[in-house]
Amino acid sequence: MTEQETTDASALSRRALLLNGAAVAAFAALRPATALAQADATPFEADNIRPFRVDIPPAALVDLRRRLAVTRWPDPEPVDDRSQGVQLAKLQSLVRYWEAGYDWRKAEAKLNALPQFLTNIDGLDIHFIHVRSRHADALPLIMTHGWPGSVFELLNVIGPLTDPTTHGWTAEDAFHLVLPSIPGFGFSEKPKGTGWNPDRIARAWDVLMKRLGYQAYVSQGGDWGAIISDAMGRQAPPGLLGIHVNRIERSTTIPPDVARALRSGDPAPAELAAEERAVFEETREFLAKGFGYAAIMGTRPQTIGYGLADSPVALAAWFYDKLADWVFTRGEPERAFSRDEILDNITLYWLTNTGTSSGRIYWENSAGNSKLTPIAIPAAVTIFPREVYRPPKSWAERAYRKLIYYNRVDKGGHFAAWEEPDLFSAELRAAFRPLRQL
Incomplete structure (x- = not known):
């Protein structure tokens, strides 16, 4: 790399160009040409909503390929399965494509085809996509991604949710859609201090929706978004009219005697029904063998972060492991997503250097998590068959006192919107239909 390229690569504090001057006026006049965004642009108000466009410097992509080319690989795993983690041959195959075949500019174009913005809330710049439906009576919906995901995992539901008539549904099923990036993820600013836990983010999301002019709205999420x-x-x-989640918090739904047995290592309580006993055994297996990633980031996000910031292969392995664990096609994320889709998400983390900052939400949640009380407003739940935790309705009702919708579907895993966008969109239509007249 030249000296100038090195300087450019190290100066990626924003990693995007903000439009200004005449460019702002041009951006405000844009209307996306596809059904993904039949919308008026977000108004540029005094509330500091600014247009945003992704434009990663070429030097950053050169640096990424250089690092991939000089990777020092570990020995192959001495087992013939995934019991020790990501298998060497699978990761090497993905990395070879990342270095020689993958094109980040196509991912960039996906984002730039949508109306993107920044707004400052509580001292932090928040990145969000805002797609207004062409149907005037659409229901405003803020939808939040999780870890190790990003707004990329939600892009395929924008069309079905904002433009339902093109996808075989009616105008009464339309949503205005707001997709924010969680602080420390993607193009949202990284907190410089502590305290950005889920409660604080939740308050910021309400500010965002009110700032956009939505006085009544619903919220949806999976993983951290849930x-x-x-x-x-x-x-x-x-x-806030109600919420929908496709991931349920264990601590708010597991009965006390079941929780005690899990903590102590005792057998499942004898009175459990067959479905409940299956959930108990799956939960015990996950806590014993699949929860290590959260324990590390919940206690030592900075320590693991050095490798995630310095090595793109370390970042890819850390994320690929969870994709493989949690997709419907267990162990085979390539059967759920294309290599480009996998790498769009990983590359976003790499180019924004958010492998470390995104992990801190686990620490924040562990450090500041208060007693979780039941939720009294209308709530809806969809259980996807390969989600990590799939409680029966009777358990879900412990957390959601006004459970207006509970459904178990036959396809999909932890990344439901990404894996099954049509089914996921149908679930949101059904779940929120009772709230449209409130």
Whole structure:
């Protein structure tokens, strides 16, 4: 790399170009040409909503390929399965494609085809996509991604949710859609201090929706997005009509005797029904063999972060392991996503250097997690068959006192919107239909 390229690569504090001057006026006049965004652009108000466009410097992509080319690989795993983690041959195959075949500019174009913005809330710049439906009576919906995901995992549901008539549904099923990036993820700013836990993010999301002019709206999430939606449900700000989640918090739903048995290592309580006993055994297996990643980031996010910031292969392995664990096609994420889709998400983390900062939400949640009380506002739940935790309805009702919708579907895993966008969109339509007249 030249000296100038090195300087450019190290100066990626924003990793995107903000439009200004005449460019702002041009951006405000844009209307996306596809059904993904039949929308008026977000107004540029005094509330510091600024247009945003992704434009990663070429030097950053050169640096990425250089690092991939000089990777020092470990020995192959001495087992013939995934019991020790990501298998060498699979990761090497993905990395070879990342170095020689993958094109980040196509991913960039996906984002730039959508209306993107920044707004400052509580001292932090928040990145979000805002797609207004062409149907005037659409229901405003803020939808939040999780870890190790990003707004990329939600892009395929934008069309079905904002433009339902093109996808075989009616105008009455339309949503105005807001997709924020969690602080420390993607193009949202990284907190410089502590305290950005799910409760604080939930309050920020209400500010965002009110700032956009939505006085009544609903919230949805999976993974951390579900935890944030739950926090919004507990806070119950005026105008929040209800929530939908496709991931349920264990601690709020597991009965006390079941929780005690899990903590102590005792057998499942004898009175459990067959479905409940299956959930108990799956939960015990996950806590024993699949929860290490969260324990590390919940206690030592900075320590693991050095490798995630310095080595793209370390970052890819850390994320690929969870994709493989949690998709419907267990152990085979390539059967759920294309290599480009996998790498769009990983490359976003690499180019924004958010492998470390995104992990801190686990520490924040562990450090500041108060007693979680039941949620009183309307709530809806969809259980996807390969989600990590799949409680029966009777358990879910412990957390959601006004459970207006509970459904178990036959396809999909932890990344439901990403894996099954049509089914996921149908679930949101059904779940929120009772709230449209409120």
